[in-house]
Amino acid sequence: MRRSSPLSASVGLSARDRILRAAQDLFYLHGVRATGIDRVIAEAGVTKVTFYRHFPSKDDLIRAYLRQRHETWIAWFKESLAASRASQSAADRRTQPLMPVLQVAREWFHASTFRGCAFANTVAEIGESVPSITGIALQHKQAVRDAIADLLPSDVAAAHMAWAATLALDGAIVNAQLGGSSTEAALLGLQHLLHALACGYCDQGNG
Numbered sequence: 527m528r529r530s531s532p533l534s535a536s537v538g539l540s541a542r543d544r545i546l547r548a549a550q551d552l553f554y555l556h557g558v559r560a561t562g563i564d565r566v567i568a569e570a571g572v573t574k575v576t577f578y579r580h581f582p583s584k585d586d587l588i589r590a591y592l593r594q595r596h597e598t599w600i601a602w603f604k605e606s607l608a609a610s611r612a613s614q615s616a617a618d619r620r621t622q623p624l625m626p627v628l629q630v631a632r633e634w635f636h637a638s639t640f641r642g643c644a645f646a647n648t649v650a651e652i653g654e655s656v657p658s659i660t661g662i663a664l665q666h667k668q669a670v671r672d673a674i675a676d677l678l679p680s681d682v683a684a685a686h687m688a689w690a691a692t693l694a695l696d697g698a699i700v701n702a703q704l705g706g707s708s709t710e711a712a713l714l715g716l717q718h719l720l721h722a723l724a725c726g727y728c729d730q731g732n733g
Contacts, residue, residue, distance in 0.1 A: 541570070541572050541576050541580065542580045544570040544571060544572060545566060545567075545570040545572060545577060545580060545581065545587070546587075546590060546591065546594055547570070548566050548569035548570040549561075549566050549587055549588075549590075549591045550591060550594065550595060550598075551569070552565060552566060552569060553588070553591050553644070553648075554595070554639075554641055554644050554647075555639070555641060557647065557651055558584075558588050558591075558648055558651055558652060559651050559652065563577065563584055563587075566587070585656050585658075588648065588652070588656065588659065589656075589658060589659060589662065592644065592645060592648060592659060592662045592663070592666075593662060595644050595645075596645075596662070596665070596666045596669070599644075599666075600666070600669050600670070600673065603630060603670065603673055604673050604676075606626075606629075606630040606633065607626045607627070607630055607673060607674070607676070607677065610625070610626035610629040610630060611623075611626045611677060614626070621724065622720075622721065622724050623677045623678050623724055624674070624677060624678075624687075624691050624720040624721075624723060624724050625720060625721075625724075626677060627674060627677075627691055627695060627716075627720055628713065628716055628717050628720055631695060631698055631699075631702075631713060631716055632713055635698075635699075635702040635709050635712065635713065636709070640702070640703075641703065642699055642700065642702075642703035643696065643699050643700075645659075645662070645663035645666045645667070646663065646696070646699070646700075648663070649663050667692060667696075670692050670695070671685075671688050671689050671691075671692045672688070674688040674691050674692055674695075675687075675688035687723055687726075690723055691719075691720060691723055694716055694719040694720060694723070695716065697712075697715070697716075698712040698713065698715060698716040699712075700712075701715070
């Protein structure tokens, strides 16, 4: 997911949207703990009064950041999955229905802005002190699972398979976040896991 800098893309945005755009870039790149409110204010080009009018606390901004991140990311994920599936042959759609997940992961992991899963990162940083973000993260993971499930025929087995594929993707994200050779190793491992899941699914007569 490639994003332009917050300042270059903020012309014409409302103050609230400028704040959120700055938070999107800074929180994801540097983490929510390391990013202070003053830096967000400076990047957004607003006053403190304006900032606190829209976000009474940093926790409010973090929740808004995650909700917006979810909307943007899941829309990209679904669109990318659909495009990858459309490029598959009919046979591959039947025998390797989960491979679009690998293709999308490869695109994401190689993006210069990739810093792992924003939701897992944020929960790891402040989940204990801001419990409400755990619910946002859970809803995000469920949406990821549902998007993957759309690649499969609709039945109980597909739902379980989609959740397993989501877990495999999560593991790959963590390893790819280390960078370097870990990125390719993560993609190779994800490929093997998705292939094994698809083979097991097809062996049950659902492919």
